[in-house]
Amino acid sequence: MDIPYTTTPREDTGLYNAKVGIWLFLASEVMLFGALFSSYILLRVGADWWPAPRSILNIPIGTFNTAVLIISSVTVVLAWASLKMNQLSKFKLYQGITILCALIFVGVKSVEYTEKWKHYEIWLNDGSNYSGHIDVNGKHNPFFYTHNKLVSEGVTEITFTKDPHKYGDPLPEKAAGGGEAHAAEAHAHESMVIKTEDIKRLSAFVPAHSTYFAIYFTMTGLHALHVIGGALVMFYLWITAGSWFRSRPEQFTNRIEVSGLFWHFVDLVWIFLFPILYLM
Amino acid sequence: MAATTTAKTHEAHEAHHHEHHDPGFWRSYVFSSDHKVIGIQYGITSLAFLFFGFILIALMRWQLAYPGKAIPFVGGLLEAVLGEVAAGGVMSGNLYNSFGAMHGTIMVFLAIVPLAFAAFGNYVVPLQIGAPDMCFPRINMASYQCFFLGGVVMFASFFVPGGAAQAGWTSYSPLATTIPTDGQTYWLIGMVLLITSSLLGAVNFIATIIQLRAPGMTWMRLPWFVWTQFVTAFILLLAFPPLEAAGLMQLVDKVLGTSFFLPTGLMTAGGAALADVSGGGSPLLWQHLFWFLGHPEVYVLILPAMGIVAEVIANNTRKPIWGYRSLVYSVLAVGFISFIVWAHHMYLTGMGTKISTFFQTTTMIISIPSVIILTCLFISLWGGSIRFNTPMLFALSFLPMFGIGGLTGLPLGFNFSDLLLHDTYYVIAHFHYVVAPGTIFALFAGVYFWYPKITGRKMNETLGQIHFWLSLICMNLVFYPMFKQGVSGMNRRMADGGATYLGVDDVGSGELVGTPQAMIDLNVNISHAAWALGLAQLPFIFNFFWSMFAGRRVENDNPWQATTLEWQTPTPPPHGNFDKEPVVYRGPYEYSVPGAKADFIPQNQPDPA
Ligand code: HEM
Ligand SMILES: [Cu+2]
Numbered sequence: 001m002d003i004p005y006t007t008t009p010r011e012d013t014g015l016y017n018a019k020v021g022i023w024l025f026l027a028s029e030v031m032l033f034g035a036l037f038s039s040y041i042l043l044r045v046g047a048d049w050w051p052a053p054r055s056i057l058n059i060p061i062g063t064f065n066t067a068v069l070i071i072s073s074v075t076v077v078l079a080w081a082s083l084k085m086n087q088l089s090k091f092k093l094y095q096g097i098t099i100l101c102a103l104i105f106v107g108v109k110s111v112e113y114t115e116k117w118k119h120y121e122i123w124l125n126d127g128s129n130y131s132g133h134i135d136v137n138g139k140h141n142p143f144f145y146t147h148n149k150l151v152s153e154g155v156t157e158i159t160f161t162k163d164p165h166k167y168g169d170p171l172p173e174k175a176a177g178g179g180e181a182h183a184a185e186a187h188a189h190e191s192m193v194i195k196t197e198d199i200k201r202l203s204a205f206v207p208a209h210s211t212y213f214a215i216y217f218t219m220t221g222l223h224a225l226h227v228i229g230g231a232l233v234m235f236y237l238w239i240t241a242g243s244w245f246r247s248r249p250e251q252f253t254n255r256i257e258v259s260g261l262f263w264h265f266v267d268l269v270w271i272f273l274f275p276i277l278y279l280m
Numbered sequence: 281m282a283a284t285t286t287a288k289t290h291e292a293h294e295a296h297h298h299e300h301h302d303p304g305f306w307r308s309y310v311f312s313s314d315h316k317v318i319g320i321q322y323g324i325t326s327l328a329f330l331f332f333g334f335i336l337i338a339l340m341r342w343q344l345a346y347p348g349k350a351i352p353f354v355g356g357l358l359e360a361v362l363g364e365v366a367a368g369g370v371m372s373g374n375l376y377n378s379f380g381a382m383h384g385t386i387m388v389f390l391a392i393v394p395l396a397f398a399a400f401g402n403y404v405v406p407l408q409i410g411a412p413d414m415c416f417p418r419i420n421m422a423s424y425q426c427f428f429l430g431g432v433v434m435f436a437s438f439f440v441p442g443g444a445a446q447a448g449w450t451s452y453s454p455l456a457t458t459i460p461t462d463g464q465t466y467w468l469i470g471m472v473l474l475i476t477s478s479l480l481g482a483v484n485f486i487a488t489i490i491q492l493r494a495p496g497m498t499w500m501r502l503p504w505f506v507w508t509q510f511v512t513a514f515i516l517l518l519a520f521p522p523l524e525a526a527g528l529m530q531l532v533d534k535v536l537g538t539s540f541f542l543p544t545g546l547m548t549a550g551g552a553a554l555a556d557v558s559g560g561g562s563p564l565l566w567q568h569l570f571w572f573l574g575h576p577e578v579y580v581l582i583l584p585a586m587g588i589v590a591e592v593i594a595n596n597t598r599k600p601i602w603g604y605r606s607l608v609y610s611v612l613a614v615g616f617i618s619f620i621v622w623a624h625h626m627y628l629t630g631m632g633t634k635i636s637t638f639f640q641t642t643t644m645i646i647s648i649p650s651v652i653i654l655t656c657l658f659i660s661l662w663g664g665s666i667r668f669n670t671p672m673l674f675a676l677s678f679l680p681m682f683g684i685g686g687l688t689g690l691p692l693g694f695n696f697s698d699l700l701l702h703d704t705y706y707v708i709a710h711f712h713y714v715v716a717p718g719t720i721f722a723l724f725a726g727v728y729f730w731y732p733k734i735t736g737r738k739m740n741e742t743l744g745q746i747h748f749w750l751s752l753i754c755m756n757l758v759f760y761p762m763f764k765q766g767v768s769g770m771n772r773r774m775a776d777g778g779a780t781y782l783g784v785d786d787v788g789s790g791e792l793v794g795t796p797q798a799m800i801d802l803n804v805n806i807s808h809a810a811w812a813l814g815l816a817q818l819p820f821i822f823n824f825f826w827s828m829f830a831g832r833r834v835e836n837d838n839p840w841q842a843t844t845l846e847w848q849t850p851t852p853p854p855h856g857n858f859d860k861e862p863v864v865y866r867g868p869y870e871y872s873v874p875g876a877k878a879d880f881i882p883q884n885q886p887d888p889a
Contacts, residue, residue: 001412001856001857001858001859001860001861002412002856003411003412003413003415003417003492004412004491004492005491005492010491013490013491015491017415017416017487017491017492018416020415020486020487020490020491021415021416021419021483021484021487024482024483024486024487024517025479025483027517027518028479028482028483028517028518028520028521029521031517031518031519031520031521031522032521032522032524032525033525034521034522035521035522035524035525035526035569035572036525036529039525039526039529039540039565039569042562042565042568043540043560043561043562043565046562047560048544048560049560203558206536207532207536207537207538208536208537208538208539208557208558209558210558210560211538211539211540211558211560211561214529214532214538214539214540214558214561215540217532218528218529218532218538218540222528
């Protein structure tokens, strides 16, 4: 006996096996991201301090990436529809565009990430704190420095270049923070030499910086892994399309439908991630 | 009669089988995608982990009974393998904590769940619904491989610097994050692999049950075991991902130094070295995410066991299960409600009386369908001509043992009484009654029951009965005294068996304050009973291997005269299971139907026209 309903739908459920499988898988994915979204809410509600993301993340870039994913979710449907209409070359085109969109998205995201990893916040023992870029031992804009790392490398002083607009942009309601921000703005682009012993804490905008960045990197990182995974599968289907579609058109079209469903889910997650991390 | 026909088709099949080309050793036994082979792989691996988990606790019981004394026989070996934590053959506090955390983790995630769900489910479910295999055989294989890898990672964590995870199977942060061992990182990676494995399995089970039921196998004709597996798969599918998310977050905390679960101000008091931690996280968040899985997980532990018990009881009372529909609706209800009771594990965290009240209410509500299930199974015995064979004995004893476990859960479910009982040996006794003489006995029943289908031979009955009676007695000697210890306030995680809190006479009132010596002395009795319980498994282990070669051959494909489809196949079922697609004509438990020739009518037997 062979396994039935691998390509043709079962009568009473109206579905072929892989479609049931992908919907179930997506249900579990909803729970996975749902848990992260809930954690975001809980952590944010309980936080003493939450930055205004506007001053940290680049909204135009985020919007661009959102548009890229939305375009890809249109082309992924067009690709499937082309197969339904038996137009393999059109399929190739649309699937190609979808994969390209995925690559653009991941590329932009990695630029965003690396920018953050060499952008710093510093807290000094005298209570002041700034955001900006650092030079360590002549290295310009190095990655991932912390106070501990400075100490363990025996660095005695660093050069710190303040941002024109202090990161985090403390909201005016916070009286103490507001004053500081204005002071920081006044000293924009000013470089200063800071002794390691005067530093209380130094952190790039990496996950360990604060709860905001922790959840930002965890959620977008996990999402990016999904984008990469989806792109790999779609790429595999793209290069095997010709022979597969000619020998088993129905099965191949099903595969495209299933991978498309997954891709829509990935897009949908981003539609939620973008506002909560960039805008709110 | 049906049996002889299947025996004939069996012969026909053997002839047919030789025409297939042999897929070779690796493809047949190691990288097989056949659900039966995968079921057996899961079964053997999880039985091995069950044994390993028991060894851990057997060693810990020595430390509890005789704190600070060198462990006889194996103390030297422990020191040689694990080093300083077992210096002089004595179990240090750190080693005790490692063993404790890993005992729980291994028993839950590497022994019981894979045995109850993955092993029995894989082997039996496709057969019972008349399917040739699982929906996605290769995903099924990947599921086992993830599981195996997860097991290897967990096992390896014993040998990394600092030893295995030490913060309990619940891995509460901040403790789990701040204990200086890489073992916790291994634990988290292991968990991510195990969760991935069970997700792949769950998708497969549900899709298979929805899509691959044989013609005529309507939902209400499914053996109840299939229903329990179906609900279990849904629980795994939806409850595990939040733990995966939590695991990833704790992993990030541990590896990248974030503070998801570390509150502000926790670390800075420790010194400058810790100042790079941002704080601002929430330890409660971990507990919520953990128990969001953790509680549904206990139903993952129990539902398949109940399913096995129902199959064995129906077969050995020669009667239909009483209240099949109630059982189906109850198991569905349990599945749903199990998602909204989790915080009854957190009454003592001070999450607020309103929230406590909510979860106390849902906890009481969920006991209703659980009690319905148990009651149906009890009533099924009424008026049956019971065959007291080994599987049936295990299944029968499941009922009162699970009953004790469930009933003692009620005082834990009420906020006011749980505040006293939380984190005491009472909790240990409660859940071990459900899982050890409960689930594990049901699993034994399943092994004895389906063994003939898998091997073509029965396990030895005398050895089976010895195994059963000794296990039943020892289990109760182990876990019953723990209720007493718990009620007297003994904490569940003390490496010295509670000696720290040994009672002293209060000068003012003259009353005893602390744990009475008599309760601490019980540790010795319990430990002896636990080791005896270990010895009581020797007949089983011997029987298990010996019967493969020397057990009595089954006289036909259906040695228990059972109705469900797995018995209507050749023995053992070939690749593809059925020679031709079975057609189902009736419900799963048509035993002793008035007017019928035999006292059982297989599901695939047409009505005599
Ligand atoms: C149906 C009635 C049940 C009720 C009302 C109930 C209630 C509870 C409660 C309130 C706790 C938390 C105790 C505490 O930590 O203070 C608990 C612990 C536990 N229960 Fe149950 N339970 C029931 C059935 C089960 C079943 C069927 C299982 C598993 C097969 C189970 C397994 C566990 C486990 C493993 C723990 C301990 C978790 C830990 O702290 O390590 N329970 N139960
Ligand atoms: Cu619970």
